[in-house]
Amino acid sequence: MTDPIRAQIRQVLADHARLPTDAASLPDGADLFQAGMTSHASVNVMLALEDAFDIEFPDAMLRRSAFESIDAIAAAIGEIALQAA
Amino acid sequence: MPTEVRPASPDQARLLRELLDAGLLISSGVPGVYGHGEAFERVREGLDELLSREARERGAIKLRFPPVLPRHQLESTGYLGNFPHLAGSIFSFEGTEAQAAEQAERAASHEDWSEFQSQTEVTLMPAACYPVYPAIAARGRLAPGGVFVDAGGSWVFRHEPSLDPARRQIFHQHELVRIGEPAAVLEWRAEWAQRGLELLRSFGLDAHLDTANDPFFGRRGRMLAANQRAADLKLELLVPIAGPEPTACASFNHHLEHFGQTFGIELADGTTAHTACLGFGHERIVLALLRTHGLDPEAWPAALRSRLWDRLA
Numbered sequence: 001m002t003d004p005i006r007a008q009i010r011q012v013l014a015d016h017a018r019l020p021t022d023a024a025s026l027p028d029g030a031d032l033f034q035a036g037m038t039s040h041a042s043v044n045v046m047l048a049l050e051d052a053f054d055i056e057f058p059d060a061m062l063r064r065s066a067f068e069s070i071d072a073i074a075a076a077i078g079e080i081a082l083q084a085a
Numbered sequence: 086m087p088t089e090v091r092p093a094s095p096d097q098a099r100l101l102r103e104l105l106d107a108g109l110l111i112s113s114g115v116p117g118v119y120g121h122g123e124a125f126e127r128v129r130e131g132l133d134e135l136l137s138r139e140a141r142e143r144g145a146i147k148l149r150f151p152p153v154l155p156r157h158q159l160e161s162t163g164y165l166g167n168f169p170h171l172a173g174s175i176f177s178f179e180g181t182e183a184q185a186a187e188q189a190e191r192a193a194s195h196e197d198w199s200e201f202q203s204q205t206e207v208t209l210m211p212a213a214c215y216p217v218y219p220a221i222a223a224r225g226r227l228a229p230g231g232v233f234v235d236a237g238g239s240w241v242f243r244h245e246p247s248l249d250p251a252r253r254q255i256f257h258q259h260e261l262v263r264i265g266e267p268a269a270v271l272e273w274r275a276e277w278a279q280r281g282l283e284l285l286r287s288f289g290l291d292a293h294l295d296t297a298n299d300p301f302f303g304r305r306g307r308m309l310a311a312n313q314r315a316a317d318l319k320l321e322l323l324v325p326i327a328g329p330e331p332t333a334c335a336s337f338n339h340h341l342e343h344f345g346q347t348f349g350i351e352l353a354d355g356t357t358a359h360t361a362c363l364g365f366g367h368e369r370i371v372l373a374l375l376r377t378h379g380l381d382p383e384a385w386p387a388a389l390r391s392r393l394w395d396r397l398a
Contacts, residue, residue, distance in 0.1 A: 039312040040163075043305045062304065063311040 009073050012052050013037075016044040028070045042067050049073065055080050090116050093248035097327040100376065101250040107380045116246040117254035124382050128374060129257065129367045131393035133238040136259050136365055139280070145235040145261065150216040152240035153207040158219060161347055164211055167309065170302050171243045173209035176202035209242035213260040214362040221264055222348040229353045231265020233273070238367050250372060251332045257367035262360065264350060270359040271339065277363050278320050278337045285334065288389060290324045290373050297321040297336065324373040334373055335365045 006028060014023040017037045026035065037045070046067060050056055055077065057066070066076045093101065104110040104125075111120030121129065137147065153175065159165065165172055178188060180201050188201040210216075217234050221227070238257040246254060263273040278294055285292035297319045298310035313319055318339045323331040338361060344350065345358040352358050378385040382394075 039309055039316070042312060043308050046308055047305070059304075059307060062307040064315040067308075 003074075005074050005077060006070055008052055009049070009070050009077075012045060012048045013070070016048045017041050026070065028074075030070070031068055032070075033064070033068060049077070053077055055084075088244065088246055091245065091247035091249065091252065093250075094327065094329055096329070097249040097251070100327040100372075101248065103380060104250055104372075104375070109375065109380065110250065115254070116248050117252060119250075119253065125371060125375075127394050128371050128382050129238075132365075132367055132370055133257070133259060135393065136261075137235050137237060139284070140233070140235040140261050143233070145233045147235050147237065148217060148220060149237050150210075150213070150220075150239060152210045152242075154210050154215055156204070156206050156208050158215060159208045159211065162215060162344070163347075167299070167301050167306065168211070171245060171300070172211055173242045173244050175205045175207050175209065177205050179203040209255075210239060211241060211243065212362075213237075213239040213241050213258040213364065214262045217260070217262045217362075218264070218344040218348040218350060218360065222350045226351045226353055226355070227265065227358060231263065231269060231352070231358065234262040234264070236260040236262060238365075249327065251326045251369050253368060256369075259365040259367055260362055262362045264345070264358050264360045266352060267341075267359040270361045274320075274337050274339055274361040274363070278322075281322050281335050281337070281363065281365070285322055285324060285370070285373075288370075288374060288392075289377055289386070290334075290370075291377075292322050292324045292334070293331075295321055295323055297333065324369075326369065326372050326376050332369055332373070333366070334369045335363060337361070337363045 010023050010026070013019065013026070013032070017023065017032060018041045019026075019032070020036045026032075033042070042064070046057060046062070057076065057080070061076050061080075065072060067073055101110075105112055108122040109125040111122060113119060141147070156174070159172070176199075178185065178201055180188070184201050188198045191198040213236050217236050221232060221234070236259075238259040240255055241258045242255050244254060245252060261277065263270050265273075282292055282294050296314055296317060298313045299319060301307070301309040318341070320337040321333040322335040324334045326332040340360045340362070342357045342359060344360045350358040350360070374385070375382070378389065382390070
């Protein structure tokens with residue numbers, strides 16, 4: 001797994017998601033909320049992702065499902081990149 | 086800069102005018118701050134007594150708190166992160182005699198005197214359940230089964246000036262709080278949501294239950310609100326008062342471990358307690374009754390009157 005976007009997402013999760021498990025060992029499809037990410041932690045993850053990727057999530061993406069897994073976050077970031085292109 | 090006053094719909098504006106004309110509400114000159122006439126207050130007191138009786142019959146203990154919260158407690162709950170726009174803090178004069186004279190002079194001509202004011206150790210009460218958690222935590226570990234508290238109808242403040250009579254800055258929120266094991270707390274909330282629904286319907290109100298979210302501030306808030314809805318943490322009892330939308334007259338909130346963790350409330354086995362609260366908005370329920378049954382409570386159905394206040398006489 002050398003996907004740089006997912007690696008960067010994993011780093012943001014390690015710094016901000018306050019998961020009881022190591023973010024590096026999480027499968028891409030794992031449910032982050034089930035893994036222990038709280039509602040407030042997910043907001044900090046959202047803001048940190050905006051900084052890390054220099055993007056702004058549109059209001060329609062400010063919902064639980066957009067941040068529920070590494071895959072979901074990568075898809076959301078991909079969608080924003082596509083709209084910006 | 087003064088806060089923008091939320092406008093009223095034509096229906097809301099008409100209701101406010103009727104309530105003031107009938108002497109049910111007394112204008113203060115500040116939107117969302119009203120006195121209560123005798124007829125309004127009699128219904129509200131009856132409702133207060135009825136809710137407390139319902140709780141007492143189901144094992145609630147009664148605690149009462151003043152309408153101010155120690156600032157340190159407000160800070161600990163994270164309220165200012167979630168609702169910075171609604172919080173009211175209490176400031177008081179601190180300074181020299183010359184400054185006091187200057188303050189008085191400016192105040193007399195209604196100019197800005199805020200520079201002479203310093204923050205005190207108290208804030209206005211944002212939610213009537215807040216003082217319950219540290220009070221229960223201070224008792225030590227809970228007995229098995231936890232505890233059920235009736236915190237009564239207490240004044241709470243939200244800084245959201247509006248011309249809708251149902252959206253007040255200061256009102257009575259009747260809080261019932263359950264603290265205990267996770268399953269017991271969840272079951273209690275479901276039970277009381279149903280009881281609350283049946284209670285309002287038994288008053289002849291067209292009530293229904295729905296999933297809801299708190300008015301969290303800003304972009305962070307949009308995400309918190311979406312999470313709250315997805316996890317089904319807040320339910321509201323909605324009743325039509327003045328259009329276009331029905332108004333939330335009660336809310337049933339599941340906090341999971343939030344307050345248990347914040348204040349260190351331990352279950353009998355030493356793990357963190359879960360909490361839930363339900364808040365009935367006294368004034369909104371009285372408004373719903375007035376709108377449904379007419380502005381003269383003496384002309385309401387006898388069965389309803391006898392449940393709310395004839396029994397007090």
